[in-house]
Amino acid sequence: DSRPILTGVLLTPVEGGLRLVATDSYRLAVSDVPGASVLEGDQSVLVPSRALAEVRRVVGDAPELTLRLGESDAAFAIDGLVVTTRLIDGDFPKYEGLIPTGESNSLEVNRETMLDAVRRVRLMAQESTPLRLVMNSEGLEIVAITQDVGEGHETVDASYDGDELTVAFNPAFLVDGLDVAPGEEVSLQTIDSLKPAVLRTPGNENFLYLLMPVRVP
Structure with a gap:
């Protein structure tokens, strides 16, 4: 999407942090930073994602940084280094209603194991080929079906609670979510093959990654 607001990251206060x-x-990616305090009430700002990527490169593994906000700009400082950027003007989409609530199917799996399997099966597929996740009481099977090439699949040990379900995702988006999820285990919560799925880390309420399924035959 070419809308400028979708090139930014929303910073908004939540109870106990940012x-x-x-x-x-x-x-959609959501990450909470407990203990961070720079905004209050209904304040929020949009920071260009490229600027935050540069901040991440500069900060590395440092435990803390300082953020200063002006009317139209932001400055990130650590150990004498400062990254400044202009803020994006606009209203970020109302995202809360996109996050599914209520009962859902739940797959729990080792993050690295699933990530490695997704990458291997992805090699068997063309770039635009969705990856199918076949989930049932026996665990997880990852499948790529490419016309004129064939089929790649791999079975992964996993715990699944819910109705048997096959759901397909853009492989690059799935890899991105698994790559940044904190912790050793992840849970993938699904409702059906078309509604948004949510990737979380069990026991960690500070991370959420929502992705839309891809319709497949």
């Missing part, structure tokens, strides 16, 4: 939200209309 929330960062980003979306490209196909997926």
